[in-house]
Amino acid sequence: MNSVIAIEKLNHYFGTGQLRKQVLSGIDLTIDRGEIILMTGPSGSGKTTLLTLMGALRSGQEGRLQILGEELRGANDRKRMMVRRQIGYIFQAHNLHGSLTALQNVRMGLEVHPQFSVTEMKARSAQMLEQVGLADRINYYPSDLSGGQKQRVAIARALVSRPKIILADEPTAALDSKSGREVVELMQKLAKDQGCTILMVTHDNRILDIADRIVHMEDGHLQPQAPSPQAPSPETHPPEIRKMR
Amino acid sequence: MFNLFQRRTPLGWLQLSHQKGKLLVALSGIAFADVLIFMQMGFQDALYDSSVRSHQILNADAVIFSPQALNFGNLATIPRRRLLQAQDVVGVESAHPMYINNVVWRNPQTRKETAIRVIGFEPDFLAINLPDVKEHLDRTKLPDTYLFDKNSRGTYGEAIKKINAGEKVTTEVDRKTITLAGTFSIGSSFGTDGHLITSDQNFLRLFPRRPAQNVSLGMLKLSPGADADRVVAQLRQHLPNDTLVMTKTEFIEFEKGYWQRNTSIGFIFSIGVFMGIIVGIVVVYQVLSTDVNAHMAEYATFKAMGYGNGFLLAVIFEEALILAMLGFVPGMAGALGLYTLARNGTGLPIFMTVTRAATVLMMTIVLCLISGTIATRKLQSADPADIF
Known part of the structure; x- marks a missing residue:
């Protein structure tokens, strides 16, 4: 099986009764192994909901939602937890644990996988930090790192267990353009090395060129062809607005 | 099992020790509760012991009295x-x-x-x-x-x-x-x-x-x-x-029984112990729930990474146990000091016993676990879907 994500006629609702509101309607999306997909769209269009569904953070309600061969429609907590272990997450905020050093934070990405020994976990985490260019910062606490460095630690944490899918929600939003670019190129390089699939929600027009494919979300509907990077659509908010959210 | 323990990052300990000031405040709170409990128990036992000091040195095998x-x-x-x-x-x-x-x-x-x-x-x-x-x-x-x-x-x-x-x-x-x-x-x-x-x-x-x-x-x-x-x-x-006839041992029990039954001393000191426990629970709960709130985003991230609720519960209970153990040490030291002070000041036979130290340690652990249990209720609401 080649597709790691297979979504067909996916509908999703928030609220119940009178307040029930449809946020996703009739989503069809198939993503193959190794693809890098960017998802754009205005805020409130349902991008993040789709991302959390694909990340097994919510159960699917209607339609087919197959992640790594597991059907997640109506999946229970345990099944979703097991799927999550094979997915790497990169958030807009780095969400590093302030009481842990860079190395310990990365190591947390391995500890959920029982097959690694202590020495293996240490070696892999250190190696991963080296790959993101933080070899000399492995024993630093997040408070002693810059924004770009923190995001790179977060990437190391997401990638250290060699996940099959990386889900990223505006990983560059809190970074200046130079470090944003660096971070995305790093993700691209590491993902290609490991052969993993990346799905990234972004508003950042400067990084659209790394994508194999761009999809656009509008009012809960997915449009396969996004507006071209050269002529951004008027609905797309500039990154500054998202930052203030 | 040991292997599993060794493999695990001691997150609770790292979280507590990362903020030394907060940890000190928490420990002094627990130590205070322990001292309170120790003093109440010490005075209660001292009362019973002091009332039979003259019985114990009586040169008699049996006694008769009215x-x-x-x-x-x-x-x-x-x-x-x-x-x-x-x-x-x-x-x-x-x-x-x-x-x-x-x-x-x-x-x-x-x-x-x-x-x-x-x-x-x-x-x-x-x-x-x-x-x-x-x-x-x-x-x-x-x-x-x-x-x-x-x-x-x-x-x-x-x-x-x-x-x-x-x-x-x-x-x-x-x-x-x-x-x-x-x-x-x-x-x-x-x-x-x-x-x-x-x-x-x-x-x-x-x-x-x-x-x-x-x-x-x-x-x-x-x-x-x-x-x-x-x-x-x-x-x-x-x-x-x-005439009542009693052996010396019965006579000692008779005296202790009098103070237990006919005074409210036992009741008063039990209330004191209870208050100490409540103080301890409140302090530890405050520390732990503040800690849970402060780390909500991190916990949600861990959940997203595939950690279960059990892992997060273990972190909180690890913190609770560490607080109990570390807080007990200064509590015990404080109690020993105050015992000496009380002994010199009142002449009461107030001494630390192994049984009492063990009892209070157990109580401390239990009260920390109770606080931990209350504090973990918030953990369930750490929803990884919210942090995106």
Whole structure:
């Protein structure tokens, strides 16, 4: 099986009764192994909901939602937890644990996988930090790192267990353009090395060129062809607005 | 299992130790609760122990006294001939009278009036089995001469120095002048501030309205090898029912039972212990719930990474256990210091026992786990879907 994500006629609702509101309607999306997909769209269009569904953070309600061969429609907590272990997450905020050093934070990405020994976990985490260019910062606490460095630690944490899918929600939003670019190129390089699939929600027009494919979300509907990077659509908010959210 | 433990990043410990200031505050809170619990338990046990200190040094295998007796300071009286009757029973070697009365006397040093307990017995029989009493007992054969309890509660330091230096120290009881000719040590209890020992003759002179045939306590020495329980059973049959017969152990329990039943001391101290536990729970809960709130985003991230609720619960309980263990140490140290202070200040036999230390440690762990359980309720709401 080649597709790691297979979504067909996916509908999703928030609220119940009178307040029930449809946020996703009739989503069809198939993503193959190794693809890098960017998802754009205005805020409130349902991008993040789709991302959390694909990340097994919510159960699917209607339609087919197959992640790594597991059907997640109506999946229970345990099944979703097991799927999550094979997915790497990169958030807009780095969400590093302030009481842990860079190395310990990365190591947390391995500890959920029982097959690694202590020495293996240490070696892999250190190696991963080296790959993101933080070899000399492995024993630093997040408070002693810059924004770009923190995001790179977060990437190391997401990638250290060699996940099959990386889900990223505006990983560059809190970074200046130079470090944003660096971070995305790093993700691209590491993902290609490991052969993993990346799905990234972004508003950042400067990084659209790394994508194999761009999809656009509008009012809960997915449009396969996004507006071209050269002529951004008027609905797309500039990154500054998202930052203030 | 050990392997699993070793593999795990000690997240709870790292979280706690990362913020040293907060940890110190938390530990002092727990230490405070522990000290509170230790003091309450210490005073409670000290009360019971102090009230039986004079029982434990009684040179008797069994005792007889009035059924109207309340406690050692209020024994009422029995006719002296019961002692002679008691000697009819096989196994009873000898019987000796003891007279006990609480009086108000003048502190020989400050000349202020205060309460004291007078104990009188035959100076040829060492009724109070203490080396100091044995040494000085002969002196009580002199008229109006007494031995003084140097561990009495109150200001007696200089007077005691003078007595021990052999100087003549006199004071007044009921407008009679008495001489203190030696010291011994029993100590104060909740029932009395201190003790005076004298001969039966001096005792009766001090209380002229009290007939010699009304004794407070009959002290029975049994023949060597006699079975105390069997002899006591026979005595109960032999003596009329205006007399209670008890072994020494039963007499000690009788006194403790009085203080447990007839005072609210047990209840008051139990409330104190309960308050200590509540203080501890509140402090630990505050620390843990603040910690959970502060790390909500991180916890949600861990959930997103595939960690289950069990992992997060373990972190909180790890924190709770660490707090309990670390907080107990200064709590114990503080309690030891305050015990010494209380012992010197009140003369109460307040000591740390292994049992009490273990009990309080267990209580601390349990209260930290209870707080942990309350604090973890918030964890369920750490929803990884919210952090995107």
